[in-house]
Amino acid sequence: MLTCQREKFFLPYEKHYLNCAYFSPLMRSVEEAGIEALKLKREPAEITPTMFFEGADRVRELFASLINGRADHVAIIPAASYGIASIARNIKVGYGDNLVLIQGQFPSNVYSWHRLAESTGAAIRMVEGHGANWTQRVLESIDYRTSVVAMGIVHWTDGTLFDVKAIGKRARDVGAVLIIDGTQSIGALPFDVHEIQPDALVCSGYKWLMGPYGTGLLYVGERFLDGIPLEESWITRQGSDNFDGLLNYTNQYRPGAIRYDRGQTTSFAHTAMMVKGLEQVVEWQPENIQTYCASLIADFLPSAQNRGYKIAGPYRPHLFGIGVPTHVNRQQLLDQLTERNISVSLRGDAIRVSPHVYNNAADIDALQDALVSAAK
Known part of the structure; x- marks a missing residue:
């Protein structure tokens, strides 16, 4: 224990x-890792091409192990809103469809869906509830015109726990996409992507993952592995590890979810801090x-x-x-x-x-x- x-x-x-739901306090090991990584730029000649990939790959491995997923399904993002927006741009929604959200959920998991609804003629369904009946109300709000169900595992204001397994099953039954914001749960609450089967899971890193502000993670299911990212970064392309060949332009992305990575994926200090934070959470x-x-x-x-x-x-x-x-x-x-x-x-x-x-x-x-x- x-x-x-x-x-x-x-x-x-x-x-x-x-108040960890606000910010996790900085661990000594995380601070030390960030400071040491910042010092790398003192002597840029010591920064090798492999260093652009090793830290990021370690972050993917650690986060995947925490949610029982695959590392190649993990993208490194700057914020939960970035991950939500990345997924929203890859969802087809028809006129008259509906998007199911939770009343009072965090704005980062609201605004992208408002924009999608406005551009397609879909309707937003904000599900109100309280306590144990809230999950049931979500289930009753999902129908065969539901395209998206986007929500947290717990409500960020008061911790109300949702039965996301039951909600995920209902979403799959009607062909809806399930998007989960795990910012207030992942790292502190057990979660298994194989059990819950979200189409995407986003998570900020600066709360329960013990990482720095400005780094988050996006886990995508098979549905979105071939999606179009928000930005077209050089480092997400096939062969980007060969710096001598970067002018051999290609339309092929590196395998998996890496296409959704933010630009400058390996911000060395952020990455080093995220690695240390995740290592500690995995140990705990x-x-x-x-x-x-x-x-x-x-x-x-x-x-x-x-x-x-x-x-x-x-x-x-x-x-x-x-x-x-x-x-x-x-x-x-x-x-x-x-x-x-x-x-x-x-x-x-x-x-x-x-x-x-x-x-x-x-x-x-x-x-x-x-x-x-x-x-x-």
């Missing part, structure tokens, strides 16, 4: 950072992270509920939302949390709490004391 991993981070003990394993977080909050949640706070569910221990009782002034509570050096997020109507393996009992106790004090 995992023990507290705080020593791997720079977090001061007097501060209670329960998401199921162990879940177990650790569950042990942290086991006594906290009943105590909060006894004080009138509501916990949105179903949820998983790494991310959950706390509804504030009507008699508690929410702004005063947030001010108290700040004064007590407790970092959480207000998202929608929920106070979002997202612990990780760097948290300890003192962090949870501090949060509990603040909630109790506010509820008196």
